[in-house]
Amino acid sequence: MTENEASQYVLEYLKVSERDMPKGRIVAHIPRALLDFSEAIAASSDRELLRKDYSISLVSGTASLTATLAASEPPLVSRWVGWVLYCSDSTYPYQPLPDRPRLLMSDPVGLGYMTLDGTTLRTKSAAAGSLTALTETATLRANYLVSLANISYQKEQAFIAVLAATVAPQTQAA
């Protein structure tokens, strides 16, 4: 979907004319609506529709996500507890722990653990329970902030409803 299409859909959805609501005003709300929409999907039973795999480089047990978070369609940090990390030393996904101090505490070996510390992903290996053992390219599966162009056809109207709701207070004020 393009910005022009989205704004046209919203005009129809709200049944307002472009004279009362210029398209630029709608477009300016698209980033916020995309975030709301992505988070709503991530929290719903449709969450698998907006999940994808990221390759991350673990070096001595940690991976910087700075570049991944700055790229297009970044993983949703607000939903990091739902992230799934696969490393080579286990067939099971790594378990999320709430913070770095908790990661430092002892846990049963055999399962891997991870936590998000700022923009750094920290791990405790499954094989040895080591905080520094993993150096490899791992797969992170996460819900992400979808871009306008990649909203699937079946979810277009759901997004338009979110965008319209974001814009609607402006309509009432006009």
Next chain:
Amino acid sequence: MPASIVIVRNMVTLGGLNASLTWGGAISDDRRVSAEIDEAIFEAEDQINLAILETRDHWARPDYLAEVAVTHGSEVSARVGTIEEVVIQKASGESFVKGIRLDAEMINRYRANTGTAPFNVYGSTAHTTAESPLSGYWDIDGDGVAWFSGFAAKARILDYVRSTAVLQCPSIFTNLVAAGALAALFLKEGDSPEAADRYQKRFENGLAMIRGNIPAQKLEERMQLAA
């Protein structure tokens, strides 16, 4: 078809004033010279034209409409009354479409949006790009300066400048032009205020009909009755 100056001149001089078309007048002569008669005709036509132009949706107004190119930030060409409409070519090569009026401040914000951060608050496209949601808007401020977003714009204006060679109002108003001219001329010509008054009333009735935007066919009937 515009009214004919030749016909009106004949009506006024030959029919109304019972005078020769070619007399030149003299200092001692209290009759009008032909240039004065023409001036009276054109002044009467001015009033008819302005009545038409000032009457929104008048059936004869399109005859006066002209499209002129608009430059962003520049004054629109001289015109009568307000700008009727602005049509905008959203992107190069596209057709012109009816523009939407928007505040100049917003238009300037849209124009500043290049689509690249930090100038992408209004999306990823510039206002001249095809399919940009930022194009198609215009504003004209109180000084007649135009602002628009899109590739190019044209304004529809009422373009009327008095011609001293031909009349411009529709030929249906031939009688009315003559009445208006005679109303002015009879005050002196033959010193006949009664005739001047009669023609003045006929002229004013005609102007009122124009301002009432009476359809052309009915107007013709009423003007014949009034005459």
